[in-house]
Amino acid sequence: MQYLPNILFVLLLICGIGFFIKNVGRLRRNILLGKDVDVSDEKPVRWRNMVKIALGQTKMVVRPVPGILHIIVYVGFIIINIEVLEIIVDGILGSHRIFAGAGKLYDVLIGSFEILALLVVIAVIIFWIRRNLIRLQRFIKPEMQGWPKKDGNLILYIELVLMMLFLTMNAADFQLQQLGSEHYVQAGSFPVSAYLGAFFEGMSESNLIILERTAWWLHISGILFFLNYLYYSKHLHILLAFPNTYYGKVTPKGQFKNLEAVTNEVKLMMDPSVDPFAAPAEEDISEPGKFGASDVRDLNWVQLLNSYTCTECGRCTSECPANQTGKKLSPRKIMMDTRDRLEEVGKNIDSNKGTFKEDGKQLLDNYITREELWACTSCNACVEACPVSIDPLSIIMDMRQYLVMEQSAAPSDLNNMMANIENNGAPWPFNQMDRLNWSQES
Structure with a gap:
């Protein structure tokens, strides 16, 4: 019975990490x-982009208020989870605050964690108000109804609960340290939870232990739950x-x-040494394959990675001139639709023992309409606005x-323009000889 909590903890850890690894495998397969x-080109540039954009959050702070709040949540949530390492070691060994031997450094770390936890709580509340009370336009677009809206709020609830559990655990621990309870070593600095501890001053030692252990178990269980929930959430961008x-x-x-096939054909047409009426050599005849993309498997894996990385923040859509003028196009919806279709294809493969069975659907028409595609002005505003380097335009163009x-x-209209370019050398329906007639009119 002495080692039962340790055994239960190890089983919980194995299950949590096991499901996470399974989800990562499914994610990799789909991409x-x-x-x-x-x-493989421009590796120094790529590394620099990753450090600046993903780690440094440089594109987030273009909009200062949400940018700074996001950095607080991002830094706070990541750094606070350093303590998860201590929780894991304590859970396996049955120890308590095993890193307390670090002395003053440990005090600084715990104090920093607590301040960051409080800032995360404040930031999460502001985010919730922006989404649900202020109702910013980019959060109430049609594609954000239903599950996307629930998912965004659920993430905020999870983060809030995890931070409150962390502070409650520390508050109870602080009170037990003041009582000199066995197993609760004097360690850590508690600038936030020390004030919360005032609510627990009248509790008995046994009840404080129950409170601290309950918060401890719920906190680590919540971390493992969140880790596995990432696959089903827009928060995959934390990893991707x-x-x-x-x-x-x-x-x-x-x-x-x-397109390589088209480029080669144009080069052949422009080569004066080539007989245009000669039949191509047998070895030169090759199938160019399918031009463009009608379904997710026609896209490249970087585009599919883009779809899973989408944060659904809506910055791309709010910057899109087509969307601003009332067109149906929403770059965010393009990425969400691509991800949803990819998930559908992945489930099809899973249910058919590793092979895809035609389901009569495709990304084009069933998810993304032609009206959306032709509304795009190809201005790249969405690409410029994205805080994690997603390229919706590449999918639209394919x-x-x-x-x-x-x-x-x-x-x-586009067919007419291309015909005019072919026949008249310009997009207008005028003969080249008549092009300057307008200058002679009085």
């Missing part, structure tokens, strides 16, 4: 359903922001990729490419 893409910013686009934002080159389904 790698995308096409391969070479991202680092690889996503590393693999983000490093070429100029206005630069679009060229799907447009499919519509034009596979289905010849461009809007009539």
Whole structure:
């Protein structure tokens, strides 16, 4: 019976970490359903982007209020969880505050954790008010109804509860230290929970131990629950922001990729030494494959990584000129739809023993409409606004490419423009000889 708590803790730890590893495997499998893409270039630039954007949060503070609050929550939640290491060691060995031997350094750490925990509580409350009472426009868009809204609030509730459990655990511990209770060593500085401890001054030693142990177990259980909830939440960006910013686009934002098959054909047409009427050599005949993308498996794996990294913050949508003028396009919805379809494909593979069974659906039309795709002005405002280097425009352009080159389904105005460029050398329906006639009019 003496070691029963240790055994239960180890079992809890194994289950929590085991489910997390399983979720990571599923996540990796889904992302790698995308096409391969070479991202081995510009490594120093990529490392610099990851340090500045993911670790340094430089793009978050472009909007100071939410940016600073996010940094408080981010830094506070990560640093406070350093104490989780101590909790894990204590849980396995049956010890209590095993790192207390660090002396003054330990006091500084615990005191810092507590101040950060209080700041996280304040920031979370402000975030909740912004989402639910002030109702900022980017949080009440159509794509944020239902589960996305519940998920955003649930994350705030979880963070609030975890911080309060942390402070309650320390407050009870502080009171037990004052009573000189066995097993509760004199260690740590408690600038916040010492004040909370005033609420527990009349409690007996046995009740304080029950309170401290209950808060301790709930805190570590909550951490493990949160770890596994990440897969089902927009908060996957806590883990994926680092690889996503590393693999983000490093070429100029206005630069679009060229299709190799089309580039080769144009080069062939422009080569004066080539007979345009000659049949191609047999070895030169190759299937160009599918042009563009109509489903998630037509996208590359970096684009799929983008979809899982989306924080649903809505900065991209709030900056989108098409969305601002009432068009249906929302870059955030593009990423959310891509992630939802990818999850659907992944579940299909799981239920069919590792192979995908056609389900009569695809990303185009079933999730993302053509109206949304053609509303995009390709201005890159969404890419510039994203705090974690997500590129919704690349998905939009790939799907447009499919519509034009596979289905010849461009809007009539665009078809007219391209025909005019082909025939007249300009997007206007005027013969080149008549182009300057306007200058002769009185």
